[in-house]
Amino acid sequence: MANLYDGKMAAIYDAMYQTFVNYDEEYTFYNNLIQENNGAATLEIGSGTGNLAKRFEANKQNYLGLDYSADMIAIAKQRNKNSSFIQGDMRDFKLDKPVDSILITGRSTSYLISNDDINRTFESVYKNLTQDGVFIFDFIDANRFIPFTKNNPVIVHEAEFENINYIRESHWDTNNSLENFMLEWTAQYYTIINGEKEIIENDFSTVRVFTLNEIELFLYLNNFEILKTIDRKTYAYDTYVIVAKKIS
Ligand SMILES: C[S@@+](CC[C@H](N)C(=O)[O-])C[C@H]1O[C@@H](n2cnc3c(N)ncnc32)[C@H](O)[C@@H]1O
Structure with missing residues (x-):
């Protein structure tokens, strides 16, 4: 989990x-x-x-x-x-x-x-x-997502909420070694303060498509x-x- x-x-x-x-x-x-x-x-x-x-x-x-x-x-x-x-x-x-x-x-x-x-x-x-x-x-x-992750190794999402800017850089590992089309997902969350990127959290989970x-x-x-x-x-x-x- x-x-x-x-x-x-x-x-x-x-x-x-x-x-x-x-x-x-x-x-x-x-x-x-x-x-x-x-x-x-x-x-x-x-x-x-x-x-x-x-x-x-x-x-x-x-x-x-x-x-x-x-x-x-x-x-x-x-x-x-x-x-x-x-x-x-x-x-x-x-x-x-x-x-x-x-x-x-x-x-x-x-x-x-x-x-x-x-x-x-x-x-x-x-x-x-x-x-x-x-x-x-x-x-x-899975048929659309797996090719997408192969072509987009790092996916960046930017968001602004209550005057704070966030960036999430996520990566799905499709190394073919996991059962059931499971993927290892890692993400780094940052806030942007005075133009500087500051890491706030690292995240990891295993998901299935x-x-x-x-x-x-x-x-x-x-x-x-x-x-x-x-x-x-x-x-x-x-x-x-x-x-x-x-x-x-
Ligand atoms: C991607 S979030 C989606 C939340 C919400 N539906 C939304 O669209 O904002 C996934 C949610 O599923 C919950 N979740 C994951 N595994 C679960 C499980 N086995 N039983 C119940 N909830 C679970 C997580 O705690 C989380 O709140």
């Missing part, structure tokens, strides 16, 4: 992602998919610092967030005083009551690095959905039927978004 979302990193993540990601657009996109499928109660897995939660709360929707990181949840709770968040692992969780839609957004599926991680997550999602419930999630498309066929097969094996597959570009990655329903 990555250390990316603990301690100081949670606050840095929050500052930077608000400049990379248009959360209003993100909310509209996912909420439309929920509404098309008559979802009333929603669980967001990997709710992070609560930027989508803020939009669900503003629209007075029945929302619950789940995240592994206590530090991310602490920021989410501060941002959303009227929403509920629980600390848990997507690979093994049990809600008090099943919900109509379960979301995994923001490419949080990249942290499911073994087949067992994926199967356990899909099984937990299945058990916590109502009969007609839908599962909506995104993942990074998927082919569409793999995901289709995992869903089939876990009794889901795909309703929709959407090809979607995000700030740095080509992803697919899947809408699937339970087969009972």
